[in-house]
Amino acid sequence: MVAHALAEAVTYPAVGASLDVERISHAFDIDGSVLPVLDDVNFSVKPGEFFALLGPSGCGKSTLLRLVAGLEAPRSGVLREDGDPVTGPFPSRVVVFQDPTLFPWRTVWNNVALGLEAQGILKSQRQRVDAALDLVGLSQFRNAYPHQLSGGMAQRVALARALVNDPKILILDEPLGKLDSLTRITMQAEIVALWQRKGFTTLLVTHDVEEALFLANRVIVFGDRPARIKADIAVDRPYPRHRGDPRLAELRRSILGLLGLDATW
Amino acid sequence: MSTYSASKTVALAQSAEEGAALSGRPLSLAFSFPPGGTGVFASLAWVGFGISCLWWPDIGDWTRTHQLAAAAFVMSGAIFLATVAGSRLGRFNAGLQRRAPWLLVSALFLTLWEVATAKFGWLPLPFFPPPQSIIEVYTDDLPKLLDSIIASVKLQLGGYVIGATVGFLTGVSIGWSRSVGYWVHPVLRFIGPLPATAWLPIAFFTFPSSWSASTFLIALATGFPVTVLTWSGVASVSNAYYDVARTLGAKPSFLVLKVAIPAALPHVFVGLFMGLGSSFAVLVVAEMIGVKAGLGWYLQWAQGWAAYANMYAALIVMSLLCSGAITLLFRTRDRLLIWQKGVVKW
Known part of the structure; x- marks a missing residue:
């Protein structure tokens, strides 16, 4: 079972793109003063990898995601998707934000269809919307409006809205941060399953050590702002993982130590 | 809602109607009347209005007094029949039930208006014309x-x-x-x-x-x-x-x-x-x-x-x-x- 799951993750390497982050620095201008947020960040993500960025809140990891998504341009440095520089947003790199940010005036189905509609290919590809809704188990809610959904359902719709584009890199910006803990546990397993099935590269930002270790192949730990990489940890455990795994507990302790939070552990 | 007195209920009819529309429940104004009771009273009030048009002589020269009375009787009959037909009219009946208090109050208002203007001149003419003179405008002009x-x-x-x-x-x-x-x-x-x-x-x-x-x-x-x-x-x-x-x-x-x-x-x-x-x-x-x-x-x-x-x-x-x-x-x-x-x- 474990071996099978691993094999499955490895059979789709062509779907995911590689991501190279080369000497990225970024800063914000706030009231005339310059606030550095990222300082010479370097790493590269292999195709199909599940990659987690972990760090204290406000350390600049979400900013890094916006750069990867192409929503902002870095002050210096280059980002490469499969070797090509990132110059702007593109549906091969789709973000799931902490808030589902569904469009309240669109039904669930129309929200999921957003990407295909924006790219002008919805008419010929409607079945992809149905398939994406199936994937997150919300086909029955296709005609519901966002205000009728629970938080977990809304976030699943946001996930479907991203997946319908068949992204090469799925960018998850603390997507489970606002959900209750039970829904969070369920959706963590769902995300792993989706990733294994689809084989896209996943970039997850989180400040939840356990979540990063439960989901990711590799975890990068950021220090305080301006963000610099403190550690690059390979999580060498097969899927599906168990939360009680002693190896994960060991990694968790060392990561908390890096963040200066190991006193209570 | 059943705790309202009848007079209060009349005054509150509008806000109660809005409240019912908002909550989507059928309105129960049936303080002490049986279902459809308000409909019967509304029908009677319209008969009353018709009679008020005919009972006393007009103090002015208006040509539509009889037609107005006839219209009031027709209205009364329609309300009565609809109330008696009851649930057979389906949604129309529900609408009627909801509006019955308003029908009742409007008949009372028209009667008062008719009496105060055309019959006894409590309100000075020509500044306050009676209902029939307004009907006259709608027909003749x-x-x-x-x-x-x-x-x-x-x-x-x-x-x-x-x-x-x-x-x-x-x-x-x-x-x-x-x-x-x-x-x-x-x-x-x-x-x-x-x-x-x-x-x-x-x-x-x-x-x-x-x-x-x-x-x-x-x-x-x-x-x-x-x-x-x-x-x-x-x-x-x-x-x-x-x-x-x-x-x-x-x-x-x-x-x-x-x-x-x-x-x-x-x-x-x-x-x-x-x-x-x-x-x-x-x-x-x-x-x-x-x-x-x-x-x-x-x-x-x-x-x-x-x-x-x-x-x-x-x-x-x-x-x-x-x-x-x-x-x-x-x-x-x-x-x-x-x-x-x-x-x-x-």
């Missing part, structure tokens, strides 16, 4: 009234559509483009708050016809609130929506048409509502002062002849038209903004 209605609707519709369209487009442009905002915003601030009626004297000189002048003023009165609210609607759209759309491959035109405008629509409708209100005022004033047609002109003309019944008749029509226009606007909004929760029912 129908052509002129209809012409006025058509003229008013045409003028209002033309001005409103122009004003709403221009206001909407201006609002979207200001909200979307910094450079448009730079040039239009000061002009808007300078001209917008001026009441459109202040332009009247100039407009009637500078425009080729009083009709085009009035259209311009109505458009102006409509355009200002629509512009400001569309603008604020577009400006207040959360950046997160744009981020989502952009990562999904949206181009700028998609961001305007499929993100900014739908997100701003609730604001736009507030603007359309406010614009409608202020354009009514301009319409009536313009018709009274410059345009030689329309309900405003009719009012003015009737006043010149001391034809007070005509004035009331025109006021009633005007009120129905304005209320109808607002109802139409709210229906459209409910249809377009079905995704919103908790919108006010008009």
